[in-house]
Amino acid sequence: MARYNAKESEPKWQARWDEAGCFSTSQQTDRPKYYVLEMFPYPSGRIHMGHVRNYTLGDVIARYKRACGFNVLHPMGWDAFGMPAENAAMENNVHPADWTYRNIETMRAQLKKMGLSIDWDREFATCDPDYYKHEQWMFLEFVEAGLAYRKEANVNWDPVDQTVLANEQVIDGCGWRSGAPVEQRKLAQWFLRTSALAEDLLGSLDDLERWPEKVRLMQANWIGRSEGLRMTFDLVDKGNQAGGLEIYTTRPDTLFGASFCAVAPDHPLAAAWAEHDADLQAFIKSCEQLGTSEEKIEKAEKLGYRVNLTARHPFIDGKELPIYVANFILMAYGTGAVFGCPAHDQRDLDFARKYNLEVTPVVVPNDADAADFVIADKAYLGDGRLANSDFLNGLAVAPAIEKAIERIEQMSKGQRSVNYKLRDWGVSRQRYWGCPIPMIHCDDCGIVPVPKHDLPVTLPHDVTFDQPGNPLIRHATWKYVACPKCGGKAERETDTFDTFIDSSWYFARFCSPHAAQPTDRQAVDYWLPVDQYIGGIEHAILHLLYARFYTRAMKAVGHVALDEPFDGLFTQGMVTHETYQSDDGKWRTPDEVTITARDGARRATAKDTGRSVTIGAIEKMSKSKKNTVDPDDIIAHYGADTARWFMLSDSPPERDVQWTEAGVEGAWRFIQRLWTLIEQHDVACDPPYGTAQPQGDLSEAARTLRRQAHTIVIAVTEEIERFHFNRAVAHIYELFNAIKAAVSALGANPCPADRWVLSEARGFLTLLIGPMMPHLAEQCWARLGGKGLLVDQMWPQADRSLVVVDEITIAVQLNGKRRAELRIAKDLDPAEVEKAALAHERIASEIGDKTVRRVIVVPNRIVNIVI
RNA sequence: GCCCAGGUGGCGGAAUUGGUAGACGCGCUAGCUUCAGGUGCUAGUGCCCGUAAGGGCGUGGAAGUUCGAGUCUUCUCCUGGGCACCA
DSSP: OOOOOHHHHHHHHHHHHHHHTTTOOOSOSSSOEEEEEEOOOOOOSSOOHHHHHHHHHHHHHHHHHHHTTOEEEOOOOBOOOSHHHHHHHHHHOOOHHHHHHHHHHHHHHHHHHTTOOOOGGGOOBTTSHHHHHHHHHHHHHHHHTTSEEEEEEEEEEETTTTEEEOGGGEETTEETTTOOBOEEEEEEEEEEOGGGGHHHHHHGGGGOTBSOHHHHHHHHHHHOOEEEEEEEEEEEETTOOOOEEEEEESOGGGGGGOOEEEEOTTOHHHHHHHTTOHHHHHHHHHHHTTOSOHHHHHHSOOOEEEEEEEEEOSSSTTOEEEEEEETTOOTTSTTSEEEEOGGGOHHHHHHHHHTTOOOOOOEEOTTSOGGGOOOOSSOOOSOOEEOSOGGGTTOBHHHHHHHHHHHHHHTTSEEEEEEOSOOOEEOEEOOSSSOBOOEEEETTTEEEEOOGGGOOOOOOSOOOOSSSSOTTTTOSSTTEEEOTTTOSEEEEOOOEEOHHHHTTSHHHHTTSTTOSSSOOHHHHHHHOSBSEEEEEGGGTTHHHHHHHHHHHHHHHTTSOSOSOSBSBEEEEOOEEEEEEEETTSOEEOGGGEEEEEETTEEEEEETTTOOEEEEEEEEEOOTTTTOOOOHHHHHHHHOHHHHHHHHHSSSOTTSOEEOOHHHHHHHHHHHHHHHHHHHTSOTTTSOOTTOOOOSSOOOHHHHHHHHHHHHHHHHHHHHHHTTOHHHHHHHHHHHHHHHHHHHHHHOSSOOHHHHHHHHHHHHHHHHHHTTTSHHHHHHHHHHTTOSSOGGGSOOOOOOGGGSOOSEEEEEEEETTEEEEEEEEETTOOHHHHHHHHHHSHHHHHHHTTSOOOEEEEETTTEEEEEO
């Protein structure tokens, strides 16, 4: 009896699929289409276990749908622009393009070893000029359509590295690489008008029924729609300059509790006031280091700078409010200015306590007394009755908001307004390794688009990374061009696109990867939307929102016909592993330690030193904690099917999965046992799978197996449809156990009819594991004498008439405690069930002479007798 | 600070609309296969009491609704995630 040899088998079947062209897709078919897409990888160098999980999940769906008769599109490409390539260039003196394409070579080979059912003919990388030229083309169309525009915006600027930093690269106000204090700089940048579609992007979330609720909620919060009032406070200028301060509020009901006004540090008014105020300048500068993340601002101490101005209260004659520049006001939200009502906003309260401002409660909880309701250190945010508020007194919060807005509108001091947190999408990056923005700056003509016939604007290859800053800026020739309008001297834009643009339409390009236009309309109309999109939850907001926006933008300029790119979305959990730390504090890789179990406790020792190692927390696999396992090693040792099976077993796909050696060993052993079971199929006397059922009665054991096998086919199908792969795996184990039990019950020489049942069950088992362990399944299929390749077989169909049961076991409870089990006919009349339960020996004796007060019969489930 | 998700055996995890908690797997225990083993097979395995039959207790904690709660309600504790330029 030979062991299953994955090392031999897997490359063999991969070559067979290749030769047969199983996975190259065409839209010339009458089968219904199904587009399965996993988020394409960044070519970082090697695939990691997160990729293995992601692509295994997608491959199960792709192969399953294929077996169900769908024309499946399952492509792969590379999200190939981005910072790591430039970092590598700086650190290792390798060109970003060389580094990237080399990584792609490596990772493609790794993915191919996984045995994925991918149409590799459609592969592309976003750094291919043939891809990004369409991006440039569409950008010019967006500009024409008014969907893209240019404006000044703040960025985190590292003065030493001469580069713009992402928020996460700013650590304690300093650049992550240089350690220099980060400055806020105003740069002219390109924006896409995402905010113009805020309402649509929000409203359409309701229709995305096959998206996780969580993701839709995160996007809704991100879009952050609020209804409120935009109004102007008149300013009282001690230096007699008149003016107004426009604020936005969602709580105009609390206007009578206002005790100050505040503007953001980067508010234009703050800048104006600071012109002659060095202290204010210093304050504004200190605020810049805080960054703009909501979290940091919420947690920071609320600080303000009092300016020499006051604002007139709109409702209270003679009341003036002091004005501050404050660190917790966001310029990007609303108007960048607020009125502060300390009693009903925690930030305002913290601020008021620090600067000794008055705290007047104007909303009193319904169960409190207005006379003695005071605010201590917690602002009151709930509903209640208005107090201390003149014409609003006595109203609840909602009507008070309405009335306050009406009054302000009557006074012509403001108007009702809907506000969104969603801002326009800044797409300029001051970096080399990205898609060049196709614009030319001419001193005479201003900003001139690159003529479409000159596209693509390709990146120059001859650049160096030996000095800080974007090499495009200091390139000797690349940026100097003639102005397309006047022919005079002009310069190219040296900024490149945010890489999120690249990933905002790649799914559309896969439909027609070689088209001369961005899309081939016939192809995208056929394939889109993506029926099932699969990826990490970390993309819940930005990538998915940008892709939704970009699809609408592409529709506006005629490249697609739909709004929503992804019909179904599934977000998988992370792959985690234990961490190991030696006593000198250094992290150790799983390879470097030996685990032993003694007296139930697991201990780890370092293989090299023999010293004990602390077993730490289970965390996401990461290079910094060294708790990674290389998929290549696993595939080399156990084979791809083992890795795939392990990923699918046990943990639900949406949750984190813990990679363990024991689990992998278990998966590998199961493969061996499964192969052994299939190999017991006796080619000489067992009928091949798929032959007609012979005449003759089935033994009891064979009848049982048949019922189980057909029941399990239904169960596995349902679980795969619902993405419950771990439960599908559990059912497959059940089928495996059932076949083993039948084999041992039927003995050495079953009759032909029983042999046929065994063949059928083995065939089902093989077909069911097909999407999960495709190589092993092919090997089994061949052994069972199946025709052709397993990958071309239809999904097994269960005979529903075989799965009906006519007798069931239900529980009998006395006062809610289980006391007996009852074997009864299915769907037996409730009165009969009650009679049987009361007649049960055990139950009858427990009841004795007590009175039966009530009997609850739940058909086919339970009987509860109350005494 | 705000928002969200999740707490079930030694472990990963199952449990239709409230209806026998612990499917399936890992691990562990005993035995078998003359077994060098890391393989395979059989039986057992939530905890406590009991030789057994059986009983008691059990889904983070507290209370509630119900004939019946892992599931519903309220409060609470803990863990994880997100909160505007990594990808």
